[in-house]
Amino acid sequence: MKAVGLLKYLPIEDEKSLFDVELPKPRATGRDLLVKVKAVSINPVDVKVRSPKSKTEEQPKILGWDASGVVVETGEDCHDFQVGDEVYYSGSLIRPGTYSEFHLVDERIVGKKPHTLTFAESAALPLTxxxxxxxxxxxxxxxxxxxxxxxxxxxxxxxxxxxxxxxxxxxxxxxxxxxxxxxxxxxxxxxxxxxxxxxxxxxxxxxxxxxxxxxxxxxxxxxxxxxxxxxxxxxxxxxxxxxxxxxxxxxxxxxxxxxxxxxxxxxxxEFMFTRSMYETEDMEKQQQLLNQLSELIDIGVIKTTLKKTLSPIHAENIRKAHALVESGKTIGKIVLEDFA
Ligand SMILES: NC(=O)c1ccc[n+]([C@@H]2O[C@H](COP(=O)([O-])OP(=O)(O)OC[C@H]3O[C@@H](n4cnc5c(N)ncnc54)[C@H](OP(=O)(O)O)[C@@H]3O)[C@@H](O)[C@H]2O)c1
CATH class of the missing domain: 3.40.50.720 (NAD(P)-binding Rossmann-like Domain)
Structure with a gap:
């Protein structure tokens, strides 16, 4: 599958700071869903994790903590979602991120995508x-x-x-x-x-x-x-x-x-990764709140915060989006949609 990763923590102007890579498609087990990612959004946390430092990775590290997409496989213990469901979620800071064509996420922190929004409009929302x-x-x-x-x-x-x-x-x-x-x-x-x-x-x-x-x-x-x-x-x-x-x-x-x-x-x-990082007993509350948010969106009470869309999802565009977020002047959210 296509993905965008890093091995070294470099300034975003450096072409090697984020690069395109082919990785094996993962399999869903336990309470994980395998999601075919349609759109991702870029957050300051992506920029903070990528920020220049001397550390290096042996395997490409995949960033990204916002996605919308379609469930293509469910783990044997899943009971909240089925193959074909359209979902949106942020994910866990201590697992591989969403800059990949297929992504594993615990169903307890996944919400049903708002019916009235596109995948790009939905991907703008979960983390924030x-x-x-x-x-x-x-x-x-x-x-x-x-x-x-x-x-x-x-x-x-x-x-x-x-x-x-x-x-x-x-x-x-x-x-x-x-x-x-x-x-x-x-x-x-x-x-x-x-x-x-x-x-x-x-x-x-x-x-x-x-x-x-x-x-x-x-x-x-x-x-x-x-x-x-x-x-x-x-x-x-x-x-x-x-x-x-x-x-x-x-x-x-x-x-x-x-x-x-x-x-x-x-x-x-407030740290939104606390529940997923420590797998707290109430971590399912993130699924509930995302579902409630979808309802509020579908009845027209809340609107998407998407302001800018880039396509396709590849390293060059993700680097562009990182540079914009790094400027600290972003209004609303920047989203990338569709792997080329
Ligand atoms: N703890 C958590 O769970 C959590 C979750 C999400 C984000 N965060 C952190 O929260 C921060 C904001 O995230 P975000 O996604 O909202 O960022 P963002 O979209 O990059 O924020 C950009 C906005 O920040 C405003 N801004 C710039 N300098 C400011 C200042 N000195 N005081 C007040 N506002 C200023 C700008 O408004 P003007 O152009 O009008 O100045 C701009 O519209 C980041 O540091 C992020 O890492 C933490």
Missing amino acids: SITAWEALFDRLAIEASDKENNKQKTILIIGGAGGVGSIAIQLAKWAGLTVIATASRQSTSDWVKELGADFVMNHHHSFQEQLKQHGMENVDFILCLNNTDQHWLAMADAIKPQGMICSIVENAQPLDLNVLKNKSATFVW
């Missing part, structure tokens, strides 16, 4: 949607069904126009919250408004001053989707007493937790 869903509804414990109560609550989403922000804004609006999203350019500001943000602030300026301009003192929740170090103190200032902050981005410098003490504010991490 799992992240946003878990951050809002598991880590920040927002009760999605309690819309009346949520109407009184505000959330600040830092980095609103990126892959995660684009779906987080829509999910927070669906739950009934007032959403303040940050964006620093006209194009990203327009995009977050189109997705439903009630207010837009610039993440390069003071949050507190901008909140005041919108008639607010502070916010009930903060979801930090970019540069936790840069925003840490501003988040401590902007959070309401007893409020909750969730970040999905690792800090580079130590963070002073004391700045949250007087407010008894909560800080919590």
Whole structure:
């Protein structure tokens, strides 16, 4: 089967950083599905794993943690899917990724693809949607069904126009919250408004001053989707007493937790690979949330975050997409479709 892999961790301008390779087609066992991949999306995690370092691989390492496709084989213990089902999923960070024509994935973290979306539109969603869903509804414990109560609550989403922000804004609006999203350019500001943000602030300026301009003192929740170090103190200032902050981005410098003490504010991490990496007892929740997301999409409540499509799926196009994601200026998601 066709795949795109790496042996050395090189700058993306280097043609050998990601190359086309032929690999044996795997077989599904246990709870694995074998999926014929139709489309993949590129995430910052792909770029972080590929980032230049001296390590080398003996066998081609396959990256990629978002796919949509069709089930072509099921393991002997599978009971949730059948051959022919159209699916979308992110996968596991500790298994080979989705830049391959056929891919093995545990059925407990796979969802039924939305009927109303194409494979490319669907592949844009899994990783970022799992992240946003878990951050809002598991880590920040927002009760999605309690819309009346949520109407009184505000959330600040830092980095609103990126892959995660684009779906987080829509999910927070669906739950009934007032959403303040940050964006620093006209194009990203327009995009977050189109997705439903009630207010837009610039993440390069003071949050507190901008909140005041919108008639607010502070916010009930903060979801930090970019540069936790840069925003840490501003988040401590902007959070309401007893409020909750969730970040999905690792800090580079130590963070002073004391700045949250007087407010008894909560800080919590979200890492969307936790459930698959540790095979937690509730890992099936990712299947459930992807299925629920498909329903929300099919009734027109949530829309795809796909903004750019490249075709076919081969090393040259994947390198192009990595370079775009590496720029940090992506709006929504970049997807590649169809192996040549
Ligand atoms: N923990 C997890 O499970 C998890 C899951 C997914 C992603 N992540 C991480 O979360 C981060 C965001 O992922 P993503 O897919 O949303 O990224 P992305 O699509 O690459 O984000 C691009 C957006 O980031 C905004 N941005 C750039 N610099 C910023 C800053 N200093 N402050 C706030 N926003 C800024 C840009 O908006 P403007 O152009 O308007 O400035 C741009 O629209 C990445 O570091 C990724 O690795 C973690």
